[in-house]
Amino acid sequence: MLTLIKNGEVYAPHYLGKKDLLIVDKNIGYIADEINAPADFVEIKVIDATDKYVVPGFIDSHVHILGGGGEGSYKTRTPEIMLTDITTGGVTTVIGCLGTDGTTRKMENLIAKARGLEEEGVSTYIYTGSYQVPVRTLTGDIIDDLILIDKVIGVGEIALSDHRSSQPTLEDVTKIAAASRVGGILSGKAGVVNIHVGDGKRRLDYLEEIVENTEIPITQFLPTHINRNQELFVVGIDYAKKGGFVDLTTSIDATIASSAISCSQGLKQMLDAGVSIDNITFSSDGQGSIPVFDEKGQLLGLEVGKLTSLFGEVKASVQNEGVSLEDGLKVITSNPARILKLQNKGLVQEGKDADLVLLTKDTLEVDTVIAMGQVMIENKEIKVKGTFE
Ligand code: ZN
Numbered sequence: 001m002l003t004l005i006k007n008g009e010v011y012a013p014h015y016l017g018k019k020d021l022l023i024v025d026k027n028i029g030y031i032a033d034e035i036n037a038p039a040d041f042v043e044i045k046v047i048d049a050t051d052k053y054v055v056p057g058f059i060d061s062h063v064h065i066l067g068g069g070g071e072g073s074y075k076t077r078t079p080e081i082m083l084t085d086i087t088t089g090g091v092t093t094v095i096g097c098l099g100t101d102g103t104t105r106k107m108e109n110l111i112a113k114a115r116g117l118e119e120e121g122v123s124t125y126i127y128t129g130s131y132q133v134p135v136r137t138l139t140g141d142i143i144d145d146l147i148l149i150d151k152v153i154g155v156g157e158i159a160l161s162d163h164r165s166s167q168p169t170l171e172d173v174t175k176i177a178a179a180s181r182v183g184g185i186l187s188g189k190a191g192v193v194n195i196h197v198g199d200g201k202r203r204l205d206y207l208e209e210i211v212e213n214t215e216i217p218i219t220q221f222l223p224t225h226i227n228r229n230q231e232l233f234v235v236g237i238d239y240a241k242k243g244g245f246v247d248l249t250t251s252i253d254a255t256i257a258s259s260a261i262s263c264s265q266g267l268k269q270m271l272d273a274g275v276s277i278d279n280i281t282f283s284s285d286g287q288g289s290i291p292v293f294d295e296k297g298q299l300l301g302l303e304v305g306k307l308t309s310l311f312g313e314v315k316a317s318v319q320n321e322g323v324s325l326e327d328g329l330k331v332i333t334s335n336p337a338r339i340l341k342l343q344n345k346g347l348v349q350e351g352k353d354a355d356l357v358l359l360t361k362d363t364l365e366v367d368t369v370i371a372m373g374q375v376m377i378e379n380k381e382i383k384v385k386g387t388f389e
Contacts, residue, residue: 008049012348013329023354026373056333057092057355062283065096069289081287083120083386089307092355092371093123102130107138127156133168146183154192155180162198190341195223218244227266229259240275249285250313251305264316284310315364
């Protein structure tokens with residue numbers, strides 16, 4: 001199957017200018033100043049991208065695809081994600097994880113859900129484990145999971161500095177990082193440990209100590225929720241300046257917790273503070289439960305974290321904070337692809353997977369979404385639905 005995208009302005013995420021792209025089956029086949037479909041050739045679908053930006057499909061590196069929550073008892077367990085919850089946010093790759101509950105949600109369910117979503121059209125990977133230590137894996141061993149199970153690209157989300165964590169010792173976390181590193185090296189994967197950082201005052205202390213006292217490099221960790229409060233955010237800036245990666249959560253903002261920093265403002269502040277754009281990523285924490293409070297702090301109810309917040313915060317950083325579109329896109333495309341070693345993702349480049357988003361130039365709205373060469377959304381109209389949608 002051939003799809004030709006014409007007259008778009010390409011951010012790869014670096015700026016390439018006006019280019020035509022030919023998608024050959026599931027890959028970006030050719031990129032050139034002009035590509036024209038010959039007459040009397042096989043059928044070619046042509047998408048006119050005039051007044052559109054053509055950018056890489058978004059990567060959401062922390063999504064509770066099986067549902068999350070349950071922290072207000074059983075009835076607050078959030079439902080599983082649907083395909084269009086993902087694609088309407090322009091997301092074409094998700095990394096699924098378990099959270100607080102590793103009892104009623106298992107790795108066996110998680111991998112089945114990830115495979116189901118992949119059958120429906122998006123690319124999926126998973127972290128092995130949940131908040132808990134010892135880590136509950138699929139095979140019983142972190143290294144074995146990484147080497148033997150294709151979808152497993154790291155460990156997470158391991159909870160630290162949080163009243164809901166299993167209060168692991170420094171040694172426990174060191175051993176997890178060591179196993180993830182070795183499993184990653186032997187399987188050609190990132191072997192990153194995704195760390196849920198809570199509101200506790202130990203913040204990133206464990207990671208700093210492990211990096212200081214062992215041979216494990218700082219790049220082995222991807223701590224998330226760094227924008228959840230001001231104190232952690234400041235520590236995160238310091239950590240990133242030492243070469244660490246920091247992940248900001250787009251479904252967290254001041255409406256959730258008054259001390260939280262929105263990702264759009266957080267990105268701008270980090271760049272102003274001298275953090276390299278290469279060290280920052282965004283993820284949505286999508287499909288987890290989000291408590292909603294009124295002005296008086298009364299609980300109004302629960303909502304489910306949305307993947308649309310991922311690009312929503314990038315868009316806000318560009319429109320309201322003056323961040324360049326190139327930098328904004330990096331945190332949800334090329335950066336997670338590089339950090340998580342997703343070789344064929346995150347770039348508009350010949351030979352890469354045909355995961356693309358077309359954005360309207362004036363309003364930066366997600367207009368068209370292509371995942372592995374398949375048009376999932378076209379002119380804001382959903383073309384492919386999940387099995388039960
Ligand atoms: Zn978390």
